[in-house]
Every structure is written in C-alpha cells, then in structure tokens.
Amino acid sequence: MKSGLSFLIEARRCEIAGLQQLALTSALVNATGRLVHALQRERGLSNLYVGSQGRRWQTERTGQITQCEQLQAEVQACFDQLDTQSLQTANGARLFSRIAYVLQGLDALPRLRGRVAAGALSAQQTTAAFVRLINGLLAVVFEAADSAPDPDISRRLVALFNFMQGKEFAGQERATGSGLFASGLADPDEQHHLLDLVESQERCLQVFTDFASETLRAEWQRSQRPEVLAGLERLRRILGTMPAGSALDVNLSQTWFDACTARIDAMKAVEDALAAELLTLCTQRLDTTRRELATLEQVAAEQRDALPDRADFFDSREDPLLALPPSVAAAGGAVQAYGPQVDRSILELVQDQSRRLQHMSDELDTVRASLNERKLIERAKGLLMAHRHLSEEDAHKTLRQMAMNQNRRLVDVADAVLAMADVLSDRPR
Amino acid sequence: MKSGLSFLIEARRCEIAGLQQLALTSALVNATGRLVHALQRERGLSNLYVGSQGRRWQTERTGQITQCEQLQAEVQACFDQLDTQSLQTANGARLFSRIAYVLQGLDALPRLRGRVAAGALSAQQTTAAFVRLINGLLAVVFEAADSAPDPDISRRLVALFNFMQGKEFAGQERATGSGLFASGLADPDEQHHLLDLVESQERCLQVFTDFASETLRAEWQRSQRPEVLAGLERLRRILGTMPAGSALDVNLSQTWFDACTARIDAMKAVEDALAAELLTLCTQRLDTTRRELATLEQVAAEQRDALPDRADFFDSREDPLLALPPSVAAAGGAVQAYGPQVDRSILELVQDQSRRLQHMSDELDTVRASLNERKLIERAKGLLMAHRHLSEEDAHKTLRQMAMNQNRRLVDVADAVLAMADVLSDRPR
Structure with a gap:
C-alpha cells in the first residue's frame, strides 16, 4: 500500500x-x-x-x-x-x-x-x-x-x-x-x-x-x-x-x-x-517546488517512512484541518517555518503541506473574487441586452446609471439584476 | 495550423x-x-x-x-x-x-x-x-x-x-x-x-x-x-x-x-x-459528452471545417462572451437548443459550446459558495483557537454566541472575524 x-x-x-x-x-x-x-x-x-x-x-x-x-x-x-x-x-x-x-x-x-x-x-x-x-x-x-x-x-x-x-x-x-x-x-x-x-x-x-x-x-x-x-x-x-x-x-x-x-x-x-x-x-x-520534491524523495529513499513516527497523529496539538494563514497563525504563535526539512517527522511534513495548501487556497479565493466581479458585470450586461434589446454599450450605461442612482458599486447592482432574473425566470434548481 | x-x-x-x-x-x-x-x-x-x-x-x-x-x-x-x-x-x-x-x-x-x-x-x-x-x-x-x-x-x-x-x-x-x-x-x-x-x-x-x-x-x-x-x-x-x-x-x-x-x-x-x-x-x-465528441469528430472528418462558414464572426448578432444561462436567455428569446448538430456551422457550434461552458461555470460558482461558507467558518474557528487558546468546541460556541447576539448568520460572523484578523495582523498583500 x-x-x-x-x-x-x-x-x-x-x-x-x-x-x-x-x-x-x-x-x-x-x-x-x-x-x-x-x-x-x-x-x-x-x-x-x-x-x-x-x-x-x-x-x-x-x-x-x-x-x-x-x-x-x-x-x-x-x-x-x-x-x-x-x-x-x-x-x-x-x-x-x-x-x-x-x-x-x-x-x-x-x-x-x-x-x-x-x-x-x-x-x-x-x-x-x-x-x-x-x-x-x-x-x-x-x-x-x-x-x-x-x-x-x-x-x-x-x-x-x-x-x-x-x-x-x-x-x-x-x-x-x-x-x-x-x-x-x-x-x-x-x-x-x-x-x-x-x-x-x-x-x-x-x-x-x-x-x-x-x-x-x-x-x-x-x-x-x-x-x-x-x-x-x-x-x-x-x-x-x-x-x-x-x-x-x-x-x-x-x-x-x-x-x-x-x-x-x-x-x-x-x-x-x-x-x-x-x-x-x-x-x-x-525551482523551489522541485527542490522540495527532491527532499521528500530523499526521505522516501531512506525509508524513514517505515520507521515509527516521533509525533503521533492523535497526540499532536495541531489539527491541520483547522490550518490558519501564516500571518494570522504567527500572531497566535503556533506555526514554525515552512518547507520540508529532512530531520522532521512525516506527520510534521504532512501538517506543513496541509497548512500551505490551505493558505494558498484561501489566498486564491481572495484574488479570484476580483475576476468574479468581472463575470457578474458581464452577465448582467448580457441579460439587459437580451431582455431589453440594448447594445452592449447601452447595457453598460444602464448598469452604471443604476449604480449611481442607488449609490452602490457596479458589481452589487449587477448582482441584484441577476438575482432578479433568477426569480423572474423561475430557474430550476 | x-x-x-x-x-x-x-x-x-x-x-x-x-x-x-x-x-x-x-x-x-x-x-x-x-x-x-x-x-x-x-x-x-x-x-x-x-x-x-x-x-x-x-x-x-x-x-x-x-x-x-x-x-x-x-x-x-x-x-x-x-x-x-x-x-x-x-x-x-x-x-x-x-x-x-x-x-x-x-x-x-x-x-x-x-x-x-x-x-x-x-x-x-x-x-x-x-x-x-x-x-x-x-x-x-x-x-x-x-x-x-x-x-x-x-x-x-x-x-x-x-x-x-x-x-x-x-x-x-x-x-x-x-x-x-x-x-x-x-x-x-x-x-x-x-x-x-x-x-x-x-x-x-x-x-x-x-x-x-x-x-x-x-x-x-x-x-x-x-x-x-x-x-x-x-x-x-x-x-x-x-x-x-x-x-x-x-x-x-x-x-x-x-x-x-x-x-x-x-x-x-x-x-x-x-x-x-x-x-x-x-x-x-x-455518455452524452462522448456522443457529442463523436459528432464533432464526424464534422472534422468531413472537412467541413475547410469550407467557408455560412455565419460570419463579425456579422453574428450574438456574442458568446456575453453568454447567458439558458433559462434567462430563453426568457429573452435568444437561444436555440443545445448540442452539436451536423448541419450547423462551426461558428454556431463554437457559440453553443461557449454558452454551455459559461453556464456551467456560473452554476458551479453558486454551488461552491456553500462549500466556501464551510471554509470560512473553519478558518474563523481556527483563528479563535489560536488567538484565544480555545478548544475547537469552545471556538464553535463562541462563533454561535456572536451570531445569536448580533442576529446574523454564522458565516457572516465568521467573515467578520477573519476580516478583523486581516486588519490586526497587518497582512502583507
């Protein structure tokens, strides 16, 4: 296995x-x-x-x-x-x-x-x-x-x-x-x-x-x-x-x-x-990831994997399923430096990796939010074009006008327009 | 090419x-x-x-x-x-x-x-x-x-x-x-x-x-x-x-x-x-996707790709970059049935495909939102555990208490806790 x-x-x-x-x-x-x-x-x-x-x-x-x-x-x-x-x-x-x-x-x-x-x-x-x-x-x-x-x-x-x-x-x-x-x-x-x-x-x-x-x-x-x-x-x-x-x-x-x-x-x-x-x-x-892979492969070659682990899964104070972004965790004083080191236990390596991936996934969500905003605005424009037979330019103007009138962000207005469409079109779940 | x-x-x-x-x-x-x-x-x-x-x-x-x-x-x-x-x-x-x-x-x-x-x-x-x-x-x-x-x-x-x-x-x-x-x-x-x-x-x-x-x-x-x-x-x-x-x-x-x-x-x-x-x-x-692939491969084998297209990219009334979910588009009366048919132009096939993928991607965003809520709550719990040295159970209770006191959803409270942490920890961009 x-x-x-x-x-x-x-x-x-x-x-x-x-x-x-x-x-x-x-x-x-x-x-x-x-x-x-x-x-x-x-x-x-x-x-x-x-x-x-x-x-x-x-x-x-x-x-x-x-x-x-x-x-x-x-x-x-x-x-x-x-x-x-x-x-x-x-x-x-x-x-x-x-x-x-x-x-x-x-x-x-x-x-x-x-x-x-x-x-x-x-x-x-x-x-x-x-x-x-x-x-x-x-x-x-x-x-x-x-x-x-x-x-x-x-x-x-x-x-x-x-x-x-x-x-x-x-x-x-x-x-x-x-x-x-x-x-x-x-x-x-x-x-x-x-x-x-x-x-x-x-x-x-x-x-x-x-x-x-x-x-x-x-x-x-x-x-x-x-x-x-x-x-x-x-x-x-x-x-x-x-x-x-x-x-x-x-x-x-x-x-x-x-x-x-x-x-x-x-x-x-x-x-x-x-x-x-x-x-x-x-x-x-x-380069970094390849070096880290090489270290892991070295550990595997030495078969330290087969040795009993120093740290026990059930005793470890830290549960990587509740991992924190490093800046936050550092403020709480719970995290060591990243990256595999040959002298660490497999469990520690696993915990590092989980923490790192969790952090990356959280950060990605944040960055992608800005891309999602663009998607929302495009969809709302498309909706106005189809329903009200507007050109793309006029659809964009309409959205902007709504945002100005309601003193809201363009993306929030787009979101509201789409939510309304979902209701009106009785979209099946 | x-x-x-x-x-x-x-x-x-x-x-x-x-x-x-x-x-x-x-x-x-x-x-x-x-x-x-x-x-x-x-x-x-x-x-x-x-x-x-x-x-x-x-x-x-x-x-x-x-x-x-x-x-x-x-x-x-x-x-x-x-x-x-x-x-x-x-x-x-x-x-x-x-x-x-x-x-x-x-x-x-x-x-x-x-x-x-x-x-x-x-x-x-x-x-x-x-x-x-x-x-x-x-x-x-x-x-x-x-x-x-x-x-x-x-x-x-x-x-x-x-x-x-x-x-x-x-x-x-x-x-x-x-x-x-x-x-x-x-x-x-x-x-x-x-x-x-x-x-x-x-x-x-x-x-x-x-x-x-x-x-x-x-x-x-x-x-x-x-x-x-x-x-x-x-x-x-x-x-x-x-x-x-x-x-x-x-x-x-x-x-x-x-x-x-x-x-x-x-x-x-x-x-x-x-x-x-x-x-x-x-x-x-x-099965469906394999059948659709077979149809496309048939079109390719007949080399209809090399023939001049009936529809012109620049004349087409529809721009698939502004594609709508089908239910919404149907309400606007702009969309035909999905799926490739051998007698349709390549441009129409491309437009269908773009529309379908756009729709899938939008739907996925909606479904994943429920998974993201779970991630947010888990991260907020982890934060409370590290900062206030709470057990997982107590962290969960704290969040729930905050939600009840403020009459807000658990996920909104979790979001607020994390936003606060970002400010406090002076997280680098």
Missing part, C-alpha cells in the same frame, strides 16, 4: 505539473498581448482611413496589416504548441473553447479588412468589429488568469489581465477619438462614449495597481510622461466639451492619434515587464 | 477526462463513507466500553474493529488505484495532501485502540481521537466535492458531503450520549455539547435538502421511521434536561445506543443511494 509520504510526493508533482502548464500559458499570454497591441493600432488606423473616406492613411494601414498577419501566425503557433494532453481539466475546456471562438474571428479578419478597404463599413462598425475580436483574445488571457494554481502568480495574472483590458479601453478611446476628429464633426453619442472609455480605463488600472508588484507599480508611474499626458488631456477636453454638431479640426486627428499612441506604446512596455515578471515568478516557483 | 473545430474537440476531450476522474473519485467517496460508518460505530462501542470501565461491550468492540480493518484495507486500495497522473491539478495536490494526512491517522489507529483497551483514555479523549480521524476522512470527500467540473454533479456531491457530515454529527451525538449514560451521571458540559451536535446535524441536513435531487429528498423522508425518532427524542430530552450531578439510568445506555444506531444505519442507506445516484449521473454525462 502507498504510504502517506508517497501521496505527499504526488501532491508536489501535481503542483509542478500545474506550474509547468502555467509557464506555457504565460508564453501564450505574451504572444496574445503583442497581437492585441498590433490590432489596436490597425483599428485606430482603419478608423482614420474610414473617416477620411479612404483618402489618407492607406500606406500606414497596409503596413500595419502585414505586421498583424505576422503576429497572428505567432499566436496561432502558440495555440498549436499547447500541450492539450496535460491541460485536460475544466479550465482546459474553457480555454480551448475560447481559442476555438477567437480562431473564427481571426479566420474572418481578411474579409473584414476587404470591407473596410471597400468603404463598406462606418467608423463605428469598424471599431465594433475590432472590439469583438480583441475581446475574444482577451477572453483567452482571462481563462489563463482564472486557472493559476498559485495565489502570487494568480495575483500577477489578475494585474496583467486588468492592465491589458485597461490598455484596450485606451485603444478604443484612440479609435473613437480618431473617428470623431477625422469626421470633423462633434457627435454627442460618440463624445459620451469616449468619456465612458476614460472611466473604464481608470477602473482597470486601479485593479492593476491593487494587484501588481511594487516594482511594476513604480514602472507604471515612471512610464507616464507628463508632456504626453498633458497633450492627451487637452485633446480629451476638446473632444469632451465641443457642442453637438460643431466642427472639429480635422488636422488634429494626427496629433490625437500620435498622443494616444505614445501613451499606449508606453503601456505596452509595462505590459511586457508584467509578462516577464510573471515568467520569472513561474520559474522560481518551479 | 489547428482549426477552431479541433480546439472544440479538445475542449470536449477535457470534459471527458474530468468526468472520468470524477467517476474514480466517486468510488473513493463511496469506500470512504463505508469506513467512516464503521469507525462511527467503533467510536460508540469504545465509549460504552470505556464508560463501563471495560466491564462490558468487549466482544462487540472487538468484532467492530475487525470490520473496520477490512474496510480500511478497501479504502487504502482505492487510494492506491487513484490515477495520480491524470489528477495532476491544483485540486489533485489538495486531495493527495488530505490522503497523506489521513493515512497518518490510520497508521496510528492500532496504537489508539491499544490505549482504549488498556483504559488509558477517558470517553471524551476517545471520542476526540475518532472525531479527528473521521474529520480527516471527510476532508478527502470535501476535496472531491470541491473539484467537480459539472454543476449538477457538484450539487450532488455537496448534498452527499453535507449528508455525511450530518451523519457524523449524529455519530458524535451517539458517542457523547453513550458516554453520559454509561457513566451514570449528568454532566452539564457534555449535555450542552450533545444539544449542540443535534443543532449542527440539522444544519447539515438542511444543506443536503437544498442540494439533493427530489428522489433522494423523498427517500430521506421515508427513511425516518416515526417510532425510532420518538424513542430517540425521549432519550434526548432525558439527557438534555437532567440537573447537573443527578444520576442517569445506566441501563438506558443500550436503548440509547440502539436508537441512535437505527437512525444512523437508516442514514447510511440514504448515503449509499446518494453515492449510487452520483455514479449514474457521471456515467450519463460521460
């Missing part, structure tokens, strides 16, 4: 397998981020092109498409390299479904580009199409963030995902503003939408700030060059305050595009640093 | 792998339930034996130990049969750690029995030791319930886990009452503890009722024979109301043990039915 020690070893092997998967997923997230960045730029250029009725921006747009095609090939190569065998979990099922979905979008992209070139789409329609595709790519990143087994890594992934999402809102802002300036006319709906995007950006960047490391927070602060921000804020003010129907200076479209692009490119550098930090963390965790 | 369809197929394979693991885990849960049942009986008999100062119950106890040893061998065989390779996930790490922990307890069991036989332990100490071991076994079941990928299956596992936990409280009630009657003396602490156990039982059985199928709820109702309940309630009243220090009728110990045992044995029959239902559900889900 297998001993307790051998299951302890199996538990470590599970952790290592999870970390290896995560390292693979990190590479995928990285490549996806590069493609998103390029598509964001193509979206902005396409809007300028459409806004100028195809008179300008042709060369820039064509060059950008070439770059996108190359990065798309890299992302698809990453998809192909995913070890489908070792990802056979519930999270794997969701990840693969997201990939299947976004591949449909990538397949349809050449046709979309043809329609843009032929002038068959308005600036808004062009933006909406790119938004859908980029959201599909970000959903792949979201599934990766949702599947991390380690709370520290999960925290970094949440920071990265929210940063990417914030950057996407910045990209949508660039596209919307480009469309406005290129059309030469102030349009209240689009102006409103632009201010909304600024606000959504700030919300995402707040979550990033909450979950990022000190280093990356500092890097993000440094990357925000004051002269770029000042120029951007001046143009935001012009776009936000021009009365409906008044003329916008078409010549400012280049200035707007460049200011937004400078900021977004600076964001891309921070995003790359986030991704690099994530990969380093994965590698460190893998 | 792999197509969207091939990732759709991979997603299905993930689901199948998850269901296969679950079927294995169900067998383990079943065997664990049988061992828990036998240990509960051994605990009751050991208490009677200790209470009678070793003068009675020797034969019954020895016979029960033999049965426990046999069932223990079966459980350990199940542990050995677990496919550690295919369980290499974060949940696997927790499951294996729980197993490693409980194996320490099973190894120490012969020594515990020796001490009981030698009269070295009080009835309370004997009970406490068995409670710890059985909690270790139930923690294995808990991890299994926490890892189910399918909401319907997860719901059944939550019902089963809570039923097992409720049955364990019934077992602790039997042991505590046995100790009291056998000692012949009313002891207010133990009497209080007994009433507490009755209440905990009812809480668990309420969760069982919330999550079980209609069939099993009815079976549970039928299994509660009125004459057994009436006899038990009479003895509960005697145990609960005798003034401190007054004499208890030693001859009632047999009656008490038999009444409790009749009820617990009836519970075991319901538990077995729950386990059987769970296994049937797993098998059905596996």
Whole structure:
C-alpha cells in the first residue's frame, strides 16, 4: 500500500505539473498581448482611413496589416504548441473553447479588412468589429488568469489581465477619438462614449495597481510622461466639451492619434515587464517546488517512512484541518517555518503541506473574487441586452446609471439584476 | 495550423477526462463513507466500553474493529488505484495532501485502540481521537466535492458531503450520549455539547435538502421511521434536561445506543443511494459528452471545417462572451437548443459550446459558495483557537454566541472575524 509520504510526493508533482502548464500559458499570454497591441493600432488606423473616406492613411494601414498577419501566425503557433494532453481539466475546456471562438474571428479578419478597404463599413462598425475580436483574445488571457494554481502568480495574472483590458479601453478611446476628429464633426453619442472609455480605463488600472508588484507599480508611474499626458488631456477636453454638431479640426486627428499612441506604446512596455515578471515568478516557483520534491524523495529513499513516527497523529496539538494563514497563525504563535526539512517527522511534513495548501487556497479565493466581479458585470450586461434589446454599450450605461442612482458599486447592482432574473425566470434548481 | 473545430474537440476531450476522474473519485467517496460508518460505530462501542470501565461491550468492540480493518484495507486500495497522473491539478495536490494526512491517522489507529483497551483514555479523549480521524476522512470527500467540473454533479456531491457530515454529527451525538449514560451521571458540559451536535446535524441536513435531487429528498423522508425518532427524542430530552450531578439510568445506555444506531444505519442507506445516484449521473454525462465528441469528430472528418462558414464572426448578432444561462436567455428569446448538430456551422457550434461552458461555470460558482461558507467558518474557528487558546468546541460556541447576539448568520460572523484578523495582523498583500 502507498504510504502517506508517497501521496505527499504526488501532491508536489501535481503542483509542478500545474506550474509547468502555467509557464506555457504565460508564453501564450505574451504572444496574445503583442497581437492585441498590433490590432489596436490597425483599428485606430482603419478608423482614420474610414473617416477620411479612404483618402489618407492607406500606406500606414497596409503596413500595419502585414505586421498583424505576422503576429497572428505567432499566436496561432502558440495555440498549436499547447500541450492539450496535460491541460485536460475544466479550465482546459474553457480555454480551448475560447481559442476555438477567437480562431473564427481571426479566420474572418481578411474579409473584414476587404470591407473596410471597400468603404463598406462606418467608423463605428469598424471599431465594433475590432472590439469583438480583441475581446475574444482577451477572453483567452482571462481563462489563463482564472486557472493559476498559485495565489502570487494568480495575483500577477489578475494585474496583467486588468492592465491589458485597461490598455484596450485606451485603444478604443484612440479609435473613437480618431473617428470623431477625422469626421470633423462633434457627435454627442460618440463624445459620451469616449468619456465612458476614460472611466473604464481608470477602473482597470486601479485593479492593476491593487494587484501588481511594487516594482511594476513604480514602472507604471515612471512610464507616464507628463508632456504626453498633458497633450492627451487637452485633446480629451476638446473632444469632451465641443457642442453637438460643431466642427472639429480635422488636422488634429494626427496629433490625437500620435498622443494616444505614445501613451499606449508606453503601456505596452509595462505590459511586457508584467509578462516577464510573471515568467520569472513561474520559474522560481518551479525551482523551489522541485527542490522540495527532491527532499521528500530523499526521505522516501531512506525509508524513514517505515520507521515509527516521533509525533503521533492523535497526540499532536495541531489539527491541520483547522490550518490558519501564516500571518494570522504567527500572531497566535503556533506555526514554525515552512518547507520540508529532512530531520522532521512525516506527520510534521504532512501538517506543513496541509497548512500551505490551505493558505494558498484561501489566498486564491481572495484574488479570484476580483475576476468574479468581472463575470457578474458581464452577465448582467448580457441579460439587459437580451431582455431589453440594448447594445452592449447601452447595457453598460444602464448598469452604471443604476449604480449611481442607488449609490452602490457596479458589481452589487449587477448582482441584484441577476438575482432578479433568477426569480423572474423561475430557474430550476 | 489547428482549426477552431479541433480546439472544440479538445475542449470536449477535457470534459471527458474530468468526468472520468470524477467517476474514480466517486468510488473513493463511496469506500470512504463505508469506513467512516464503521469507525462511527467503533467510536460508540469504545465509549460504552470505556464508560463501563471495560466491564462490558468487549466482544462487540472487538468484532467492530475487525470490520473496520477490512474496510480500511478497501479504502487504502482505492487510494492506491487513484490515477495520480491524470489528477495532476491544483485540486489533485489538495486531495493527495488530505490522503497523506489521513493515512497518518490510520497508521496510528492500532496504537489508539491499544490505549482504549488498556483504559488509558477517558470517553471524551476517545471520542476526540475518532472525531479527528473521521474529520480527516471527510476532508478527502470535501476535496472531491470541491473539484467537480459539472454543476449538477457538484450539487450532488455537496448534498452527499453535507449528508455525511450530518451523519457524523449524529455519530458524535451517539458517542457523547453513550458516554453520559454509561457513566451514570449528568454532566452539564457534555449535555450542552450533545444539544449542540443535534443543532449542527440539522444544519447539515438542511444543506443536503437544498442540494439533493427530489428522489433522494423523498427517500430521506421515508427513511425516518416515526417510532425510532420518538424513542430517540425521549432519550434526548432525558439527557438534555437532567440537573447537573443527578444520576442517569445506566441501563438506558443500550436503548440509547440502539436508537441512535437505527437512525444512523437508516442514514447510511440514504448515503449509499446518494453515492449510487452520483455514479449514474457521471456515467450519463460521460455518455452524452462522448456522443457529442463523436459528432464533432464526424464534422472534422468531413472537412467541413475547410469550407467557408455560412455565419460570419463579425456579422453574428450574438456574442458568446456575453453568454447567458439558458433559462434567462430563453426568457429573452435568444437561444436555440443545445448540442452539436451536423448541419450547423462551426461558428454556431463554437457559440453553443461557449454558452454551455459559461453556464456551467456560473452554476458551479453558486454551488461552491456553500462549500466556501464551510471554509470560512473553519478558518474563523481556527483563528479563535489560536488567538484565544480555545478548544475547537469552545471556538464553535463562541462563533454561535456572536451570531445569536448580533442576529446574523454564522458565516457572516465568521467573515467578520477573519476580516478583523486581516486588519490586526497587518497582512502583507
């Protein structure tokens, strides 16, 4: 029969397998981020092109498409390299479904580009199409963030995902503003939408700030060059305050595009640093866990497992089923240092391991709560879209208005909307 | 490059792998339930034996130990049969750690029995030791319930886990009452503890009722024979109301043990039915998913994937990233029947799949919330034990008292206690 020690070893092997998967997923997230960045730029250029009725921006747009095609090939190569065998979990099922979905979008992209070139789409329609595709790519990143087994890594992934999402809102802002300036006319709906995007950006960047490391927070602060921000804020003010129907200076479209692009490119550098930090963390965790596994295997090889244990299960004062997070336990004075040491009893090793996993699981619950909030808001939006035949944007506005009226958080309003739907639809248990 | 369809197929394979693991885990849960049942009986008999100062119950106890040893061998065989390779996930790490922990307890069991036989332990100490071991076994079941990928299956596992936990409280009630009657003396602490156990039982059985199928709820109702309940309630009243220090009728110990045992044995029959239902559900889900996989593979073999899609990603009115649960979506009139059909476009298949997984993930969040409540309460108890040097029982009482005083749910009080601890311990982010 297998001993307790051998299951302890199996538990470590599970952790290592999870970390290896995560390292693979990190590479995928990285490549996806590069493609998103390029598509964001193509979206902005396409809007300028459409806004100028195809008179300008042709060369820039064509060059950008070439770059996108190359990065798309890299992302698809990453998809192909995913070890489908070792990802056979519930999270794997969701990840693969997201990939299947976004591949449909990538397949349809050449046709979309043809329609843009032929002038068959308005600036808004062009933006909406790119938004859908980029959201599909970000959903792949979201599934990766949702599947991390380690709370520290999960925290970094949440920071990265929210940063990417914030950057996407910045990209949508660039596209919307480009469309406005290129059309030469102030349009209240689009102006409103632009201010909304600024606000959504700030919300995402707040979550990033909450979950990022000190280093990356500092890097993000440094990357925000004051002269770029000042120029951007001046143009935001012009776009936000021009009365409906008044003329916008078409010549400012280049200035707007460049200011937004400078900021977004600076964001891309921070995003790359986030991704690099994530990969380093994965590698460190893998090294530590492999060393701990080696120690356990050494204990097993010495067959100390067969010796009578010094500590007795029933006498031990500590019950790991009631394990505490280490900071709390330390305040109570009950916990020693973590990590297996060769001279400790098997029971102590088991207790350490239980405590550590319990702690990780608690921390993960906390980190994932921020992802769950996003899920709730998305579902509530979907519900409003179906029931009240609203566009996504209007559904979002409705939720925000409800939150403001009731002086509640967006997520609480979303929760209330969904609870109401459950009651109304008489959902079977 | 792999197509969207091939990732759709991979997603299905993930689901199948998850269901296969679950079927294995169900067998383990079943065997664990049988061992828990036998240990509960051994605990009751050991208490009677200790209470009678070793003068009675020797034969019954020895016979029960033999049965426990046999069932223990079966459980350990199940542990050995677990496919550690295919369980290499974060949940696997927790499951294996729980197993490693409980194996320490099973190894120490012969020594515990020796001490009981030698009269070295009080009835309370004997009970406490068995409670710890059985909690270790139930923690294995808990991890299994926490890892189910399918909401319907997860719901059944939550019902089963809570039923097992409720049955364990019934077992602790039997042991505590046995100790009291056998000692012949009313002891207010133990009497209080007994009433507490009755209440905990009812809480668990309420969760069982919330999550079980209609069939099993009815079976549970039928299994509660009125004459057994009436006899038990009479003895509960005697145990609960005798003034401190007054004499208890030693001859009632047999009656008490038999009444409790009749009820617990009836519970075991319901538990077995729950386990059987769970296994049937797993098998059905596996069949359905395998059929759906076969359909997808047929589509792939016909290479329809290479044909231009009827529906275009960018034209589709529906965005599966904003997918709704089917009941809600049906109310909005936006969703067709589920499941792949050969004549549908790949995009439609992808949208179906996304919607279905989204729905499953939402449902799972709901079901798991009930498991999270248990985790919160356990952690708050552990915190009180460490900070205020309380026993588990006293920690539980303190929480309950706080809940009663503040007229709040136990889980809300637990949450408040933990939040306070986070503030006090200045926990690093």
